[in-house]
Amino acid sequence: xxxxxxxxxxxxxxxxxxxxxxxxxxxxxxxxxxxxxxxxxxxxxxxxxxxxxxxxxxxxxxxxxxxxxxxxxxxxxxxxxxxxxxxxxxxxxxxxxxxxxxxxxxxxxxxxxxxxxxxxxxxxxxxxxxxxxxxxxxxxxxxxxxxxxxxxxxxxxxxxxxxxxxxxxxxxxxxxxxxxxxxxxxxxxxxxxxxxxxxxxxxxxxxxxxxxxxxxxxxxxxxxxxxxxxxxxxxxxxxxxxxxxxxxxxxxxxxxxxxxxxxxxxxxxxxxxxxxxxxxxxxxxxxxxxxxxxxxxxxxxxxxxxxxxxxxxxxxxxxxxxxxxxxxxxxxxxxxxxxxxxxxxxxxxxxxxxxxxxxxxxxx
Amino acid sequence: xxxxxxxxxxxxxxxxxxxxxxxxxxxxxxxxxxxxxxxxxxxxxxxxxxxxxxxxxxxxxxxxxxxxxxxxxxxxxxxxxxxxxxxxxxxxxxxxxxxxxxxxxxxxxxxxxxxxxxxxxxxxxxxxxxx
Numbered sequence: 001x002x003x004x005x006x007x008x009x010x011x012x013x014x015x016x017x018x019x020x021x022x023x024x025x026x027x028x029x030x031x032x033x034x035x036x037x038x039x040x041x042x043x044x045x046x047x048x049x050x051x052x053x054x055x056x057x058x059x060x061x062x063x064x065x066x067x068x069x070x071x072x073x074x075x076x077x078x079x080x081x082x083x084x085x086x087x088x089x090x091x092x093x094x095x096x097x098x099x100x101x102x103x104x105x106x107x108x109x110x111x112x113x114x115x116x117x118x119x120x121x122x123x124x125x126x127x128x129x130x131x132x133x134x135x136x137x138x139x140x141x142x143x144x145x146x147x148x149x150x151x152x153x154x155x156x157x158x159x160x161x162x163x164x165x166x167x168x169x170x171x172x173x174x175x176x177x178x179x180x181x182x183x184x185x186x187x188x189x190x191x192x193x194x195x196x197x198x199x200x201x202x203x204x205x206x207x208x209x210x211x212x213x214x215x216x217x218x219x220x221x222x223x224x225x226x227x228x229x230x231x232x233x234x235x236x237x238x239x240x241x242x243x244x245x246x247x248x249x250x251x252x253x254x255x256x257x258x259x260x261x262x263x264x265x266x267x268x269x270x271x272x273x274x275x276x277x278x279x280x281x282x283x284x285x286x287x288x289x290x291x292x293x294x295x296x297x298x299x300x301x302x303x304x305x306x307x308x309x310x311x312x313x314x315x316x317x318x319x320x321x322x323x324x325x326x327x328x329x330x331x332x333x334x335x336x337x338x339x340x341x342x343x344x345x346x347x348x349x350x351x352x353x354x355x356x357x358x359x360x361x362x363x364x
Numbered sequence: 365x366x367x368x369x370x371x372x373x374x375x376x377x378x379x380x381x382x383x384x385x386x387x388x389x390x391x392x393x394x395x396x397x398x399x400x401x402x403x404x405x406x407x408x409x410x411x412x413x414x415x416x417x418x419x420x421x422x423x424x425x426x427x428x429x430x431x432x433x434x435x436x437x438x439x440x441x442x443x444x445x446x447x448x449x450x451x452x453x454x455x456x457x458x459x460x461x462x463x464x465x466x467x468x469x470x471x472x473x474x475x476x477x478x479x480x481x482x483x484x485x486x487x488x489x490x491x492x493x494x495x
Contacts (some may be wrong), residue, residue, distance in 0.1 A: 029401060032401055034402045117410050224401070224402075224427065225426050293404070293405065293430065295430060296430075314427055315405070315425065315427050343421070344430075
């Protein structure tokens with residue numbers, strides 16, 4: 001039985017094409033992936049991300065627990081600050097990627113919807129003395145308002161000055177008269193906010209945000225454009241680009257792996273070795289040189305044969321060409337390296353490029 | 365509701381066929397274009413080749429996925445729609461008209477009788493839409 005988010009009736013009313021995603025009935029698109037993608041790049045769009053898992057961690061040892069379980073250095077978080085991070089297995093494989101918020105009296109972990117149950121079980125296994133964990137996913141709605149006009153949209157219905165919230169910071173505010181957590185975060189490369197509020201207030205908040213954004217032609221955005229937007233920024237998607245068989249170093253997430261944490265973290269011994277020996281393969285950006293489009297699992301070919309495989313691929317709506325993410329052997333990872341992608345039996349030329357593909361995002 | 369013109373024949377794999385003087389014009393149905401959405405590249409890979417019914421004759425790339433185009437009937441692929449090279453979204457906008465994809469000189473006209481009529485295809489759509 002598919003679960004519904006609190007915005008389900010709004011999606012259906014807006015003509016969303018509903019699909020099963022992470023066990024939820026969610027819109028893959030409304031009137032087209034390309035126009036929805038362009039909407040977010042040019043003005044503002046709204047994503048229902050209520051399917052994401054939300055886990056609160058409390059207790060005297062909350063920080064030590066979060067710092068032990070995640071790769072980034074949670075000690076560096078000031079109150080109301082957020083950080084991107086990774087949960088690893090002892091062998092360095094990735095359990096999930098997540099955002100960790102330090103809030104005034106607890107930590108909030110926001111994880112992938114498809115991994116919510118797995119992550120919760122994994123964290124529970126490692127619970128220590130004075131740590132309390134609560135999965136609050138069902139009671140909390142989560143909306144992402146993204147695009148260069150996200151701030152002017154939300155400012156109209158917010159009780160605080162949103163320009164004071166920095167990138168990956170959060171604040172308590174009233175939006176549409178509803179008390180909530182507002183963070184300057186997202187998965188699009190554009191400026192944007194994520195709103196966390198009681199699920200019972202969903203209709204009120206949704207309607208107020210759409211009313212506020214009307215002058216910017218605000219639209220609901222489906223999962224299809226969410227995927228193309230994140231791909232243009234080389235933001236990893238769990239299940240495609242990262243999973244338990246990949247480690248964060250080879251995935252290019254070394255910037256959120258704090259190997260220097262004095263007490264280490266789950267996976268740190270292995271990851272320290274991976275870092276020292278240099279990973280054998282790396283997740284790279286590929287730009288297709290003809291009109292072919294690479295898709296997940298296609299083989300990447302070097303002069304001597306297979307050198308890797310594609311993990312995500314699409315036609316980039318912003319660039320108008322095929323783009324892909326994939327793992328290649330280290331020798332092929334340098335920008336400018338020419339490879340081929342086996343596109344259903346045809347060798348399609350591609351070149352390794354520096355991330356991100358799309359360089360004009362409004363992210364602050 | 366997806367449009368299903370009564371004067372065309374259809375396949376379970378969502379192609380449509382119009383037979384005219386021994387030449388079958390082939391495209392994908394309104395339902396198929398709507399499911400694929402955002403078509404960005406169309407290629408007929410078998411031009412000037414003789415193909416069998418149900419053989420893949422081309423590919424259709426949408427933003428989110430790629431799918432094959434299958435020959436509804438056997439014959440010689442004599443033409444691919446060149447105008448789709450620069451305007452692949454025509455398949456989304458006008459799937460039964462300017463968005464046609466390939467033409468096949470039919471080798472066995474009797475095969476046409478094995479295709480679905482509009483009513484039968486409507487049932488296929490009904491089932492696909494409520495999978």
